[in-house]
Amino acid sequence: MAAPPPSDEETPPPVLEATLLPRLPDEILELIFLRVTSYAELARISTASTSFRRLILAPSFLRRHRARHPPLLLGTICCHFHPAEQPHPGARIGGSLVHLAAFSFNNYIPRGRWSRWDCRDIRDGRFLLMCDSRDWRRFVFPDLAVYDPLSKRYRLLPLVPDSLIASAQLQMNKIQHLEVLLVSSSGHTEEEEKSFQVIARTHGTERTVIFVFSSNTGHWIFGASIAWDDLRAAGLNLAPATPTGSLSLNYAQYDDHSSIYWKLDGSDNVLKFDVNEMEFSTMNLPPDHTRQSVAIFKAGEGRLAMFSHTPYTAYVNHYTIMQNGGGSATAEWQLENVIPLPCNCTFIGALQGYVFLLGYCHSKEETLVGMALYSLEVKTLKLERVHGMQNLDHGQSQHAYGSWLFS
Amino acid sequence: MAAPESGDGNNGAARMVTLISSDNTRFEVEAAAASLSQTLQLTILDGGGGGGDGIPLPNVDSATLSKVLEYCIKHAPAAANGGAPNATAVDRAELERFDNEFVNIDQSVLYSLIMAAHNLEIEGLQSLVAKKVADMIKGKSPMEIRRTLGFPDPTPEEQAEMNAHMLEYGWAYE
Structure with missing residues (x-):
């Protein structure tokens, strides 16, 4: 340097x-x-x-500056940090962060009960890490930690207490897997800003149950629970259950500290979890959305924005809808734009103000010649190439790392 | 604005107020323009500044005040429209052209202006000058930034501390 x-x-x-x-x-x-x-x-x-x-x-200054300017996307994390590449605006800083920050978190925090920590989510520059047993036959709650690569500080989370699991009438042998998400506080004071919540969603053969950890209290509490049969009874047109009896949920999208959305595979609906109210609800999508991946964001002025994409196609549909309390049927999604992509893509995630797409570049003979990660900025609809992808990286979960820096 | 007595008797015309600079120059200006200042607005609403009284501004000299008022007079009609939802694109373009030219001035004037805008709480003017100064320090070295913002050169101790931070933010200098 x-x-x-x-x-x-x-x-x-x-x-x-x-x-x-x-x-x-x-x-x-x-x-x-x-x-x-x-x-x-x-x-x-x-x-x-x-x-x-x-x-x-x-x-106080950083809070005011953040309120005015979006985070700068610096790169992605799967098993290592992959900086954004030129000419992406985050390339210079991202490139130097490889040396500056401790992204190899396994060197900085004590081993969990099993082998290694994996990154499961990134929010406001902090990582949510998980160490699990990888035993497919018997579900065990994993170890969880929240880690800040710039300060190298970490916090190990307590286990979800057995009594809490029991009170949620959840049988461990009916849990298939656990999804964990990090939610930052949207607070206005320094204390509130450093606080976070971890959402742990168990996915089982009969139901999905959410537990919520708050950094302020240091405890897990019961969030909400919904049975697949209840969703069917509510008249949702759901795809047949998987052989084990559970439903398939597409990855979660959330952006605004207050709501998390899962696309219900094979249906025109999303399942929404309201973090403040701690309750589930469902929301209709435009017709013909059974196959699409969606990402939903707050768009200001009481509107939601949705990016909807059919896997392995070269365009994204941009919709908006007026947000209203009960998710009533009166509001309709409006198609605002059709955004062309440089190649066929799949959705792989979202981070504060961006949607991420994995692009497959084909030659004229239709052989795959390369892959790249693209970011679509929600506010400006600007599409940028973040970096190229190795075949090796494909299939591993990628988490975009952006930061306001100086955090 | 239906004030009980309308300034110095310009019946039917807009209400006028008098502002007095630190060097005792009197400026007569429409109340609507002076009210762009949050600080002055309350006094004016109370009926102050009319007639022979005038509102003294002991922190603002006449050169700066005349420049501040030039801004306020230009922006008052749009401000009266509440951010001007019915302003035409032409109006907006004209204001933008005015703003760009307005801050194209000597640095020392610019600084007196931002201090005055801050004291008088004229949000649009503060924002305009702050943006201009932010543009002025763009791409400058730390030492140039100091000088531009009116800071004396650092002591050896401060220099040593700064050097350490510069290494920490090496990426910002590539």
């Missing part, structure tokens, strides 16, 4: 001009720094003076 240019000796300063200028007070400097859009620029300013650094690193 090139050291910054030492600038004090060489250039003779325009002393006269400098001394004539008034020294701007902190509240004015804050107004100016809030309008700096580039993170590299903000970092340079923070190294120019100890008082600038103090101002910029103050949690």
Whole structure:
């Protein structure tokens, strides 16, 4: 890494001009720094003076800056950190983070009960890690940890207590797998900002049950439970159950700290979990959505935005809908845009303000010549290539890593 | 605006108020324009600033105040429309052109202006000048940024501390 240019000796300063200028007070400097859009620029300013650094690193300033500017996408994590590649705007910073931050989390946190930690989710620059038994025959609750690669700080989560599992009338032998998601607090104070919730959803032959861990209380509580039969009884047109009796849910999409959505495979519905109310509900999709993958975001002005994609096609449909309390049937999804993709893609995830697509590049003879990860920015609908993908990476879960930095 | 007595008797015309700069120059301006300042708005709503009284502004000199008022007069009609939902694209383009030209001024004037906008709580003007200064420090070295923001060169101790942080943020200098 090139050291910054030492600038004090060489250039003779325009002393006269400098001394004539008034020294701007902190509240004015804050107004100016809030309008700096580039993170590299903000970092340079923070190294120019100890008082600038103090101002910029103050949690109150960072909160205000974050409210104005989206996180910068820096790369992805599967088993290692893969930085964004040029000309992606996060490439420079992402590239240098390979050396700066401790992404190889298995070196930094103590071993769990089984072999190694895997990354299961990333939110606000923090990783949700899981260490599980990988025993397909018998479900055991895994070890969980939340880890910040920039500070190398981690927090090991307690196990979900047996009494809580029992009170949810959940039989361990009917759990097939566990999905875990990290939800950041949307709080306005420093304390609230550092707090998080972990959503653990057990997926079983009869029902799905959610447990919620809160960093503030340090405890797990029961979130909600819904039986597949109840969904059918509610008149949802669901696909036949899998041989084991469970339903298939597409991966979860969530963006706004308050709701999580799962596409119900083979149906025109999504299952929604409201994190604040701790309850499930369902929402209709436009017709002919049985095969699509969807990602749902808050779009401002009381609207939701949805990106809907048929796997292995080269376009994404962008819909919006007016959000209303009870999910009544009156509001209809409106098709806003059809976004062309550079090649056939599949949805692989979403992160604060972005949808991620895995693109398959074919030659004229239709042989696969390469793969790449693309990001679609929700606000601007801008599509960018993040980085190329090795065949090796294919099939492993990819988690996009973005950050406001200085967090 | 139906004030009980309308300034110095311009019956039928817009209500006027008088502002007095730190060097005792008096500026007569429409109440609607001066009310872009949150600080002045309350005084004006209370009927202040009319007649021979005038509102003293001990922190703003006449050169700066005349520039501040130039901004307020230009922006008052749009502000009266509540952000101007019915403003035409032409109006908006004209305001944008005015803004760009308005901040194309000497740095020292710019700084007096942002201090005044801050004291008088004129949000649009604060935002406009802050954006301009943010653009001015774009791409500059840390030392240039200091000088641009009116900070004296660092002591050796501060320099050493800064150097350490620069290494930490090496990516920002590539």
